[in-house]
Amino acid sequence: MLMPALKKLLERLDYQCVQGNPDIEISHLIYDSRKAGKDDLFVCIKGTAVDGHKFVGEVAQKGAAAIVVQEDVEAPEGVTVIKVEDTRYALALLSAAYFDHPAEKMRVIGVTGTKGKTTTTYMVKSILESAGYKVGLIGTIEAIIGDEVIPASNTTPESYIIQEYFHKMVETGCDCCVMEVSSQGLMMHRTAGFVFEIGIFTNIEPDHIGPNEHASFEEYLACKSMLFRQCRLGIVNKDDAHVEEILKGHTCEVETFGFSKDADIHAVNTKLVKRPGYLGVAYTVEGLLNFDVEIDVPGKFSVYNSLTAIAICRHFKVSKENILKALKVAKVKGRIEMVKVSDEFTLMIDYAHNAMALESLLTTLREYHPHRLVCLFGCGGNRAKSRRYEMGEVSGRMADLTIITSDNPRFEEPQAIIDDIKTGIAKTNGKYVEICDRKEAIAYAIHHGEPGDIIVLAGKGHEDYQEIKGKKYPMDERVLIAEILKEDQEKDQ
Numbered sequence: 001m002l003m004p005a006l007k008k009l010l011e012r013l014d015y016q017c018v019q020g021n022p023d024i025e026i027s028h029l030i031y032d033s034r035k036a037g038k039d040d041l042f043v044c045i046k047g048t049a050v051d052g053h054k055f056v057g058e059v060a061q062k063g064a065a066a067i068v069v070q071e072d073v074e075a076p077e078g079v080t081v082i083k084v085e086d087t088r089y090a091l092a093l094l095s096a097a098y099f100d101h102p103a104e105k106m107r108v109i110g111v112t113g114t115k116g117k118t119t120t121t122y123m124v125k126s127i128l129e130s131a132g133y134k135v136g137l138i139g140t141i142e143a144i145i146g147d148e149v150i151p152a153s154n155t156t157p158e159s160y161i162i163q164e165y166f167h168k169m170v171e172t173g174c175d176c177c178v179m180e181v182s183s184q185g186l187m188m189h190r191t192a193g194f195v196f197e198i199g200i201f202t203n204i205e206p207d208h209i210g211p212n213e214h215a216s217f218e219e220y221l222a223c224k225s226m227l228f229r230q231c232r233l234g235i236v237n238k239d240d241a242h243v244e245e246i247l248k249g250h251t252c253e254v255e256t257f258g259f260s261k262d263a264d265i266h267a268v269n270t271k272l273v274k275r276p277g278y279l280g281v282a283y284t285v286e287g288l289l290n291f292d293v294e295i296d297v298p299g300k301f302s303v304y305n306s307l308t309a310i311a312i313c314r315h316f317k318v319s320k321e322n323i324l325k326a327l328k329v330a331k332v333k334g335r336i337e338m339v340k341v342s343d344e345f346t347l348m349i350d351y352a353h354n355a356m357a358l359e360s361l362l363t364t365l366r367e368y369h370p371h372r373l374v375c376l377f378g379c380g381g382n383r384a385k386s387r388r389y390e391m392g393e394v395s396g397r398m399a400d401l402t403i404i405t406s407d408n409p410r411f412e413e414p415q416a417i418i419d420d421i422k423t424g425i426a427k428t429n430g431k432y433v434e435i436c437d438r439k440e441a442i443a444y445a446i447h448h449g450e451p452g453d454i455i456v457l458a459g460k461g462h463e464d465y466q467e468i469k470g471k472k473y474p475m476d477e478r479v480l481i482a483e484i485l486k487e488d489q490e491k492d493q
Contacts, residue, residue, distance in 0.1 A: 020080030113202025156185025334461025351461025371452030392424020
């Protein structure tokens with residue numbers, strides 16, 4: 001990249017130059033003091049644990065040419081000091097300018113909500129690609145840029161990373177990007193500095209309330225609502241009780257989706273579809289579009305996710321055939337992901353790793369009236385014990401058989417975690433077996449599967465590792481299933 005002029009980077013930002021001169025060239029934009037080098041621009045971010053303002057002397061010593069602050073600091077002579085109201089917001093605008101405003105060269109779609117973000121983004125990507133668009137994705141599991149797949153550490157990355165991803169997407173010829181937008185990301189201005197073509201609201205439930213997250217449900221709502229002051233078109237779930245609060249102060253055009261007949265696009269005639277080794281859902285779309293849909297993902301929430309994707313893709317050059325074809329093949333790793341092992345019963349993998357998610361999943365699967373609902377899960381170590389009791393109680397109450405096993409024990413003993421889960425199950429009459437080794441537990445589930453069973457492997461989802469004593473070991477449930485089936489085949493020969 002060319003060395004940009006600091007003044008150019010500051011064009012869309014309200015600032016005060018308190019020392020030095022903004023008419024200088026910058027080599028890199030950084031917000032991590034450890035990466036500082038000659039002629040860099042350092043943005044002092046105030047985090048929960050670390051305050052970038054404390055490293056002004058250090059970055060100056062390394063040769064930084066300019067710093068951006070929101071508090072008064074003492075900086076050596078020769079270092080330009082730019083003061084702004086909020087350095088997180090400034091970082092977002094500076095990053096957009098640094099990468100030459102890549103979001104303005106694509107159509108960017110942002111999806112926010114408590115549930116459904118991940119599945120919806122993959123469905124949108126699948127539909128648009130089937131219609132010939134080149135689509136980038138930024139989400140909870142990964143970022144996808146052309147053929148490059150980058151594992152994610154945050155649902156919505158830091159603003160600099162978002163802009164870097166956008167820049168790479170433009171370079172690889174993407175004409176669209178679909179991304180998950182978390183309330184944290186909105187609150188921390190990670191998505192500032194550009195306008196979304198379309199902003200989506202799926203639903204909201206009390207979640208992410210607590211230390212280092214949101215102080216209250218009201219704050220959580222307020223953060224989600226920010227998206228609708230940062231997009232041209234807002235598409236929202238008409239059925240959600242909080243939709244009016246989400247749209248409070250919106251500056252965008254609004255469309256609605258849902259089961260409500262008043263929604264611009266709505267679902268009617270919903271039917272659960274069940275065949276050997278297969279669960280799905282079918283419905284009819286009415287309103288601004290009219291056609292029948294069937295998707296290979298079970299449950300009412302799958303109707304919502306696919307309906308959202310349809311409402312988005314209506315604004316692109318996409319045919320009904322494109323939509324139907326793409327929805328049939330759209331899959332999200334570890335989100336009600338069916339793995340074919342038998343015609344007799346259904347086996348799936350899901351990321352449900354807390355009581356709320358597990359209850360929602362098991363409620364959905366119960367609607368298919370299985371012969372038995374079998375739930376295999378463990379809990380992560382060095383996390384709240386309450387999660388173990390709660391998940392144990394949910395599975396004991398809702399599953400016909402629980403297979404308790406190991407998840408990511410981290411620095412705890414797997415057996416101690418299993419014992420905590422059993423404390424929760426003991427509050428119910430639920431049957432259970434305990435098998436500490438996860439592969440052995442999965443083998444037990446497969447070998448004891450009965451006709452009409454639905455077996456769910458919960459908790460790991462898209463994860464392809466197991467964390468033990470601070471080290472991550474490769475462990476992908478799909479690989480384990482394939483190994484078990486192969487070993488069974490070899491035994492039979």
